[in-house]
Amino acid sequence: MIDNTSLAVVAPEILLLVMACVIALVDLGVKSRLRNLTYGLTLASLAAVAFLTGSEAATGETAYGFGRMVVSDSMGNWLKCFSTIAMMVCLVYGRPYAGDRDMLRGGELFTLAMLSLLGIFVMIGGHNFLVIYLGLELLTLCSYALVALRRDHTQATEAAMKYFVLGAMASGFLLYGLSMIYGATGSLDIATVFKVIAGGQVKHTVLVFGLVFIVAGLAFKLGAAPFHMWIPDVYQGAPTAVTIMLGTAPELAAFAIAIRLLVEGMLPLAIDWQQMLVVLAVSSLFVGNLAAIAQTNLKRMLAYSTIGQMGFVMLGLLSGVVNGDPVFARNAYSSAMFYIVTYVLTTLASFGVILLLAREGFESEEIADLAGLNQRSPLYAGVMAVTLFSLAGIPPLVGFYAKLAVLQALVVSGSPFYIGLAVFAVVMSLVAAFYYIRVVKVMYFDAPITATTVAAPAEVRVVLTINGALILLLGILPGGLMTLCAQAIVRMLSS
Template sequence: MDLASTFSIITPASPEIFLVISALTLLMAGLFMSTNSLKIISYSTIIILLLTAILVIQSENTLAFQGLFISDNFARFIKIIIILGAVFSILISFEHLKRSENNLFEYPLLILFTTLGMMLMTSANDLILLYMSVELQSIALYVIATIQRNTLKSTEAGLKYFVLGALSSGILLYGCSIIYGFTGTTSFNGIATFLSTNRSTSPGLIIGLIFLISGLAFKVSIAPFHMWTPDVYEGVPTPVTALFALAPKVAALALFLRVMIDPFRDLLISWQPIIAFLSIVSVLIGGLAAIMQTNIKRLMAYSSIAHMGYSLIGLASGNETGVTSVLMYLTTYTFTIIGTFSGILCMRRNDSPVENISDLTGLSDTHPIMALALMIFMLSMSGIPPLAGFFGKWFIFMSAIDADLYLLAAIGILSTVISAFYYLRIIKIMYFEEAIEPLDAIIDKKSQLALCGSAMIIVFFFLFIKPIHNTAMSSSIIGI
């Protein structure tokens, strides 16, 4: 094989290749640099991610590596969200890393590696790449979770995440091997062809599919596979929680969508009830369990479980409308999470971070702008118009009604009222109560910028629905 044809095979994956080469170079450079390397490396990673984003936008719709890797509109849409999430988490962890005594230049690089894993997840078109990319993403995340190795809480959370993550990877792999055993292929296209030619499917294949769903549900933290989420969210440092809440979930959900809609579309009738059940359980557990929380990070963990449950409603519809709605939902989710976690990062008292909901008491008196922004995020997450979250919900429930899933839609929409209760509780604490001991003034300009910026985006989202929805619609066809 000559050089030119090799080159043409790998070009579709140029964003990922660029990312991995630059990450390795930076890793090397970091080792040889002096003590002050964190700042330079952080900014370089951001530049690299932005360049990768440009490469992603310019890439074409093709298959690569003998159909192992796929680059389509859907993958591009998700990759942009992932990169946005990664850039955000590097930006906000800057202040935090500067304060911690050990000079952790590896942290931004690990984010690069996990981003690489996530990008491959969205482009996986084969069970092998599916598993490999999930592992690449997870292993980097295990290290990130324990990055504060001298605190008990962080290491405990990291260990929990590792054990449960390894378990779910095992389940995932087991599912993949069963599917391979029954279809004789690992390629998504091959499975799709197999299913469309063999009308009668063996129960073994369904069992394999259930294992696969369970493994993916672990990664997306869908109830009843959600147990790790609150503990990990609470234990790890807040910038890491912000990372966990956004990019890995989006990537895993994208993989979930691709696997279900692309190769297993013909089994819709088998997996639709499973997905519908998972989403109902998630929205209910996410809504009910969050009511009792006192720690805002735990609350956000349950809230993210509920949000992922809503996204699954879009998946349960199993058609392009459903995929569009998930993409819309994830877009709104991204900005709300960015904003909310910037807000949580700004919560400091006596120069150390605090994370109880009660610490927000009377925030509207002491920090009016932060309180207003947090209120906007809470209302957006409870789906009150005209904020972004409302439109996410609108599209999700539209896809459910479109697919005649009326019961699912009704339960889902009633559980938004349950969720509204705990979001309102935060507003109550900020606005209806008097401040006892005010938080510190915000010093981190980057978090403040992210806070105000995403609040503006969420408020004025209704002006940009037209282009975003059009893009989402054109990205909703999975596969080429």
């Protein structure tokens, strides 16, 4: 029998599922090219879900349901709220692009977006290995369909096939690792797994063997090197309206399951998984930033940039436990959470500008396509410049404070090795600044290739302007979001 507490814990998921089904049915009667009714109903549903998760997050309470298989806590609810807002922004930016490319013939884009968000919610709220895995599969299956949504486009179909094959392999890694941990501990419940491992009665070799596969699966979902091979091809090949969905909200879900599995479930094994994260972080920073320099395609450059940015998230995650003492856990994990949230905010704006510049029959994906953008539209060139400077970590933008928070978490540990990692990260950030500033140079100093003016619907202009302003505002006043992340992590660690 399902009690009322369990239903309250999954209320946002229920609302999301019901509205996804309603929207799929309502869309059958919609005839307009841009699916105005479906679009409006989707945004209204997502706004209600965002309000519900935000309200639950603000209370700071932790509740469990369905025999402790699902958890509703402050960290999870904030990540759900941010994921929902990110998906709303993706749909606002992506609808004109999708309409021009005949991707709105049915309401699949909106329904699949809502179902992929449902998968993200299940991943974030899962407190059981099977629940987390089911959420992951729901998200990835919707993502495969979204990438292949432009059926007559060869590049999109090829990207979907690559994503499907590599995604299936990564899911297999994660599932095999989880099965190893289950075999060793005898439980699928994260809290029980923590207690059994902390008790020290399980063979360490078996646990580490399972841990290797779990970390490999998580690295694929986050897009960390050397499990990054899918990101450049999928980002470039997928329709840009789908690329922005793949590069934003799912990153928050991947961060959430990394926290659930590694911190809540296997913190006693921190010395083992931290060593693996060191390799992933260094590889991601090195491969991502060096490979991005050689790119001429803007989406592909941002894909390699993502790999490098995930290196910083890994640095935050690996600096919470020093010499077996989790004294710096709050500081480290909150800095990683702050980094991933601000990265998503910045990525939304960068792909928003690419979507804005694309028009029917023209993708605007090459760096050269941005030539002279400042002369054609100073506002959009300004938003893109703010976004790129933030990704490069230039003050006073939010990307600078996010990098500073992660570096501070490394340095405050006092470990010479961690301080060395911080120095390496700074050097790689200097390398990254080259390819970000190169794009700004093209926008402001190169002669425009076309005299075409940039036109966009009013809601796209408004949301993009707010998005760019937030990147600047949160850089000047980061305290509120940083405190929110810190409180969420503290409540998660104490529950």
